[in-house]
Amino acid sequence: MKRKFFAYPYIVWMILFIAVPMLFIFYYAFNVDGTWTTERFLSTISDKDTWSVLWRSIVMAFETTAICLLLGYPIAYILSNMKKSVAGFISILFFVPMWMNFVLRTYAWSAIIEYAIPDLFHVENTLTDLPGGKTIAVLLVMVYDFLPFMIMPLYNTLSKMDKSLIEASRDLGADGLTTFLRVVLPLSVPGIVSGITMVFVPSITAFTVPELIGNGDYSLYGNKIEQAFKSGNISGYSVGSTLSIVLLILVIISTVIMNRFDKDKEGGSIL
Amino acid sequence: MESSKHLIELVDISKDYNGDVALDHINLYINDGEFLTLLGPSGCGKTTMLRIIAGFITPSSGMLKMNGVDIAKVPPHKREINTVFQKYALFPHLNVFDNIAFGLKIKKTPKAQIKEKVEKMLKLVNLEGYEKRWIDQLSGGQQQRVAIARALVNEPKILLLDEPLGALDLKLRQEMQVELKRMQRQLGITFVYVTHDQEEALTMSDTIVVMKDGVIQQIGKPTDIYNEPKNPFVADFIGESNIVPGLMLEDYKVRMNGVVYRCVDAGFGKNVEVDAVVRPEDIDIVPPEKSKVSGTVASVVFMGVHYEICVDCGGYEWVVHTTDYAAVGSRVGIAIPPDAIHIMKKTRSNNIFDAEVWPGDGAIYIDDVAFPCDGLEAYENKEIAIVSIAPENVHLVAPQDAKLTGTVKACMFLGTHYEITVSCEENDWIAHSQDFMEDGEEVGILVDPDKMELTKKEDDESEETEKSESVTREE
Numbered sequence: 001m002k003r004k005f006f007a008y009p010y011i012v013w014m015i016l017f018i019a020v021p022m023l024f025i026f027y028y029a030f031n032v033d034g035t036w037t038t039e040r041f042l043s044t045i046s047d048k049d050t051w052s053v054l055w056r057s058i059v060m061a062f063e064t065t066a067i068c069l070l071l072g073y074p075i076a077y078i079l080s081n082m083k084k085s086v087a088g089f090i091s092i093l094f095f096v097p098m099w100m101n102f103v104l105r106t107y108a109w110s111a112i113i114e115y116a117i118p119d120l121f122h123v124e125n126t127l128t129d130l131p132g133g134k135t136i137a138v139l140l141v142m143v144y145d146f147l148p149f150m151i152m153p154l155y156n157t158l159s160k161m162d163k164s165l166i167e168a169s170r171d172l173g174a175d176g177l178t179t180f181l182r183v184v185l186p187l188s189v190p191g192i193v194s195g196i197t198m199v200f201v202p203s204i205t206a207f208t209v210p211e212l213i214g215n216g217d218y219s220l221y222g223n224k225i226e227q228a229f230k231s232g233n234i235s236g237y238s239v240g241s242t243l244s245i246v247l248l249i250l251v252i253i254s255t256v257i258m259n260r261f262d263k264d265k266e267g268g269s270i271l
Numbered sequence: 272m273e274s275s276k277h278l279i280e281l282v283d284i285s286k287d288y289n290g291d292v293a294l295d296h297i298n299l300y301i302n303d304g305e306f307l308t309l310l311g312p313s314g315c316g317k318t319t320m321l322r323i324i325a326g327f328i329t330p331s332s333g334m335l336k337m338n339g340v341d342i343a344k345v346p347p348h349k350r351e352i353n354t355v356f357q358k359y360a361l362f363p364h365l366n367v368f369d370n371i372a373f374g375l376k377i378k379k380t381p382k383a384q385i386k387e388k389v390e391k392m393l394k395l396v397n398l399e400g401y402e403k404r405w406i407d408q409l410s411g412g413q414q415q416r417v418a419i420a421r422a423l424v425n426e427p428k429i430l431l432l433d434e435p436l437g438a439l440d441l442k443l444r445q446e447m448q449v450e451l452k453r454m455q456r457q458l459g460i461t462f463v464y465v466t467h468d469q470e471e472a473l474t475m476s477d478t479i480v481v482m483k484d485g486v487i488q489q490i491g492k493p494t495d496i497y498n499e500p501k502n503p504f505v506a507d508f509i510g511e512s513n514i515v516p517g518l519m520l521e522d523y524k525v526r527m528n529g530v531v532y533r534c535v536d537a538g539f540g541k542n543v544e545v546d547a548v549v550r551p552e553d554i555d556i557v558p559p560e561k562s563k564v565s566g567t568v569a570s571v572v573f574m575g576v577h578y579e580i581c582v583d584c585g586g587y588e589w590v591v592h593t594t595d596y597a598a599v600g601s602r603v604g605i606a607i608p609p610d611a612i613h614i615m616k617k618t619r620s621n622n623i624f625d626a627e628v629w630p631g632d633g634a635i636y637i638d639d640v641a642f643p644c645d646g647l648e649a650y651e652n653k654e655i656a657i658v659s660i661a662p663e664n665v666h667l668v669a670p671q672d673a674k675l676t677g678t679v680k681a682c683m684f685l686g687t688h689y690e691i692t693v694s695c696e697e698n699d700w701i702a703h704s705q706d707f708m709e710d711g712e713e714v715g716i717l718v719d720p721d722k723m724e725l726t727k728k729e730d731d732e733s734e735e736t737e738k739s740e741s742v743t744r745e746e
Contacts, residue, residue: 172374
């Protein structure tokens with residue numbers, strides 16, 4: 001019974017920093033000048049612009065996640081098959097940029113795109129000047145920023161995999177590719193799931209990268225929320241809170257779906 | 272030789288890992304349909320041999336023939352060989368049915384046939400109705416059966432088993448031994464079984480291959496290996512035994528511990544030093560006046576079916592297994608019938624090393640450590656010579672009292688003393704000692720300056736020919 005005592009600080013923490021802010025969000029979304037109403041909420045979510053920006057963000061997050069997975073899986077796989085000491089050194093190379101400030105890295109990329117590349121190759125237009133170039137630039141930097149978050153869980157899962165399972169598969173007549181598809185890939189699903197979650201959620205809420213790389217005139221959903229809160233009037237708080245609630249629901253749904261994938265053994269492999 | 276009977280043949284196979292020899296010129300054939308066991312202590316190379324047959328390791332040299340064709344470079348998935356892995360290696364993402372069907376699905380066997388074959392296998396291993404279970408819902412014994420079924424369903428020419436029963440408790444292990452033997456008879460598939468458990472090997476095998484340090488010590492039927500061990504190592508490893516140094520006076524007469532016994536072995540010559548093996552269960556305890564050898568009972572341990580009694584006969588302690596009880600301290604006679612004594616050729620295990628000679632310092636260097644040595648006048652500085660040191664002249668001391676230290680790798684009781692193998696940086700030393708030493712214990716090595724025999728390194732041939740005396744199989 002005494003042990004309950006140790007939980008109190010956490011309960012206080014959770015009330016102060018999780019429950020109260022959530023209540024504020026709901027308060028601003030549904031309360032206008034002291035009266036409870038759904039009017040603001042409905043007008044915000046019926047705005048066409050909201051949905052087009054949200055859609056753009058979802059597509060961007062999907063693309064970022066997919067590219068990270070395609071790049072990260074082979075890297076993690078190769079690392080997991082290396083000697084522990086070598087793999088450790090190489091993975092540090094991957095993670096060192098991650099320990100650097102996020103905004104600093106993004107600024108660096110902005111400088112590369114805007115000044116370094118045009119100077120080096122003597123071109124007039126930067127990538128962001130081209131039609132659709134901003135989307136590509138933002139995608140590129142997002143992939144760069146989030147790739148380590150994909151590699152880490154994949155590497156953990158793959159390096160913990162029992163190597164005798166691979167031998168068993170070879171022994172039973174499977175060649176390298178078949179072994180990968182039938183044994184390695186299905187067994188790395190937990191790593192894939194946490195990698196996707198770790199990349200998808202921050203990239204759908206990202207606002208620093210589009211802000212800095214897009215030079216202020218490229219916005220994703222995160223930027224829209226930021227702008228709403230920065231507008232300075234109370235109705236902006238209401239719009240921002242509403243947008244946040246929509247995003248929250250979206251993230252909850254995607255997380256639930258991903259977790260289903262992980263635990264659903266009856267469905268077997270993803271093949 | 273009817274080579275058609277030989278399903279698998281290892282021809283002069285060696286394997287080393289960066290200079291560490293795991294297998295040393297192995298020659299062995301395996302007959303079609305037999306149950307062959309590779310038996311030896313850990314690190315003897317038995318698992319390496321199995322993995323070479325499976326295809327997970329490529330030998331450094333030599334040929335691996337299957338039905339006369341060299342398959343040393345064929346990848347594992349193209350060999351008609353399946354393995355039951357030590358920790359089963361069952362696929363955790365598949366249920367029992369899909370685990371067993373794994374190999375068949377890869378071969379694109381029709382679905383109906385897969386179902387039929389898997390069910391037949393489940394019946395064979397007594398797991399009917401377990402198709403839908405997940406691996407983590409099975410007990411160790413059940414997982415073991417699934418692993419066997421998964422391998423056997425592919426109808427391999429050879430089934431390799433890598434200590435498959437190691438993780439099971441005693442009762443289950445004994446049950447599985449009987450069942451494995453039954454399956455092997457029923458299916459007629461060649462089994463190659465790796466174990467360090469001599470009892471397991473004796474129970475199941477048609478042929479046992481005893482290994483030590485990457486070298487085959489003896490190949491034979493279980494009864495032959497047990498009754499006629501070729502050297503003290505085999506005798507000591509297979510069952511309990513009294514190993515006594517003896518002198519073969521003439522045919523059928525051997526002297527052990529100063530007493531002359533009649534025996535049934537001949538052909539060693541006159542007055543030849545030999546090792547004699549006497550199994551504890553072959554010795555009888557009799558009243559002291561009825562035997563020429565008597566001693567006092569030093570200890571009695573009840574072992575279930577029999578007592579293990581140690582009888583101290585002044586300098587030598589006989590281990591006896593008998594159903595009769597004898598009180599500690601009482602005086603008893605020891606009777607050894609002639610056919611209980613098995614005579615072995617004495618294995619001369621001298622320490623023979625390369626040494627760097629420094630006459631100026633009056634020392635030679637072995638294992639990069641200086642040993643003072645006499646009689647170096649004939650040598651030049653830095654010359655490499657061959658040094659031979661008898662095991663009884665190697666003194667084992669506390670590590671801080673010697674320059675050269677090593678760890679104990681093996682300790683074997685040879686009747687009057689222990690033969691201890693000490694692993695140093697480069698060489699393995701053999702020493703005789705009155706004290707038992709634990710494996711892994713750190714010891715120092717000292718040798719008296721006048722007990723080292725040096726010879727010039729000229730004819731490399733002699734050493735080679737001595738080594739190539741390898742163990743072969745008798746039909």
